[in-house]
Amino acid sequence: MAGCYALAVPSQGSVTLAQAESLAPGESGLAPIIDVRGLRKRFGEVVAVDGISFAVQAGEVFGILGPNGAGKTTTLEIIETLQRPNEGEVFVDGVDALRQPHRVKARIGVQLQAASFYPQLSLLQLIGLFAALYGVRVDGRATLRRFQLAEKAGATFQQLSGGQKQRFSLATTLLNRPRVIFLDEPTTGLDPQARRSLWETIREIQSEGTTVVLTTHYMEEAELLCDRLAIMDRGRILSTGSPRALIDELLATGFRKEVVRQDASLEDVFISLTGHGLRDE
């Protein structure tokens, strides 16, 4: 049913982020860039994803939260066409991900959780390799410069620090100028400086019109970075909405947190003492 999304959709330029955000998926006739319906995935007896449906609007940063084993990575990998679901439908940029996986792969960028890159090759060579895999021409040095990796052009991926690895991995997701990128726990294991720097980069990518779908365990990150969230547990989506809306929903149930007025957090202390500069060297 990929075709029906094309109906009554205004041209890309006329949709502002604010408009996209203000519309709930499915209500407006505005086509979501990702549409997941009734997705179910079993591994033997274990149901990893238990019939979930959600949509991601073009241009937003969409976060999937949930404890380990909630089904976040499996959900991402099904959308990325790396796994096949037992049931359900997935459309990415209007393309049926189950029927035309290669067309989806051409439109997306993927950062796997804890993935590595071909050993013994320099970053510049790795970019050359991925450009060939995507069938695109890229200026490798310019790409590395953009991600503050210019001096590391000759280094191997294995020689990079944690933050540099994540930046390089992010750089490879953009080589094919994708419509959507998927980042699986992009900031796990990074120091506060590297995490903040990556947030900035992700916002920059969003401002260029690329949709970002990410998973995270950090609530602060989700609140600061994501336009909308889905909270998952045991293969189900428990709630979706903007961070503010989810908080308001909770407050509306009468929830009150014991308020301890704190003008600064320990992280503020840490950053003010150690600075914002990246510590990759």
Place this chain on the structure above:
Amino acid sequence: MSSLASSDFDAAPAHPSQVRAFVALSWYPLLAMGRNVATMFFGFAFPVVFIAVFGLIGNVGFGGIQLGLVDGGSGPVLDAVAGLPGVTLQPGDAADLEQRLRLGRIDGVLRLEGGRVVLSVNSASPQSRLAPLWLQGAVDRLNLQLAGVTAPALRLVVEEVAGRHERYIDFALPGQIGMALLSTGIFGTVFGLIFLKKSLVLKRMFATPVRGLTILLGQGTARLAIALLQAVVILAFGVAFFGFQLPNGVATFLLLLLLSAFGLVVFLGFGLFIAGWCASEEAAGPIANLFTLPQFLLSGTFFSTEVFPFWLRPIADSLPLSHLNAAMRAVATEGADLVAVAPQLAVLAVWGVLAYVLAARTFRWY
């Protein structure tokens, strides 16, 4: 109407050139292997050291007969023996010489007691047991002279046929190429692919529009390039330093490379099968060794399968490396052509089909 949902604007191709991807997937892994110390050491330095050792073994040949001469002997017998080609005399004290004979340092002890020529030999040494033949000739000639026979009725005329100088290196070198191909095909592929699988390198590649087969073909081509380079290095080293002979020159060289390529493709199949079947290096290591070690020992790599007891020979002779070694040796030492080694290649092909069928059934990308 342009649409937000299904925009092809600026999108990367859904079916990018598999040729460009294939070239990149061959070239970059080849670069990576070239920088891998283990690949270079086990693939190149190791076989070269083996060839050097076997080349030196081949140069140890028949060094003549060493005879101890008990002090005090003299006369015409001594003169006759001293004049024999290939016989070296070492004068010394009787007890000392006997001790050296027992230890195999010399091949006989000669005592001249007037008309008696007494030769002690070491019955445990084949070369020592040949020593009487040498002396018998000298003693017979003296006897004839003493009997006044100047023109014996019977004469032995020995003619030599100029044969190919067969040395151990000529046997060992083709086996070394086979062993290098098996190592590269199995260990390189198994550990290489499992690493790529475990570190999610393959999975990341699968998130691009490239086809799985292109990734495997690229890996195979890179290994093939390495294996052919190994064969060239081993052959060049043998020819340059140890006088390894190529019966038909360049034609033999090219045929050996063709056989190497064929052998590697078959071994790659087994490498893919093991890499696909096993999830970890821990599981794959023993299986890869179980497949390769018996072949190193039983497939005529270091010595001919003819030395095995009768019950072991059918097993030894059916292994894939046995057939590759037999074909390589026929080409390298007898100058056989492709038709002559077709039976061996046919058996190898059967092994290859079996390997790829198994690999196709068990292979998992991630």
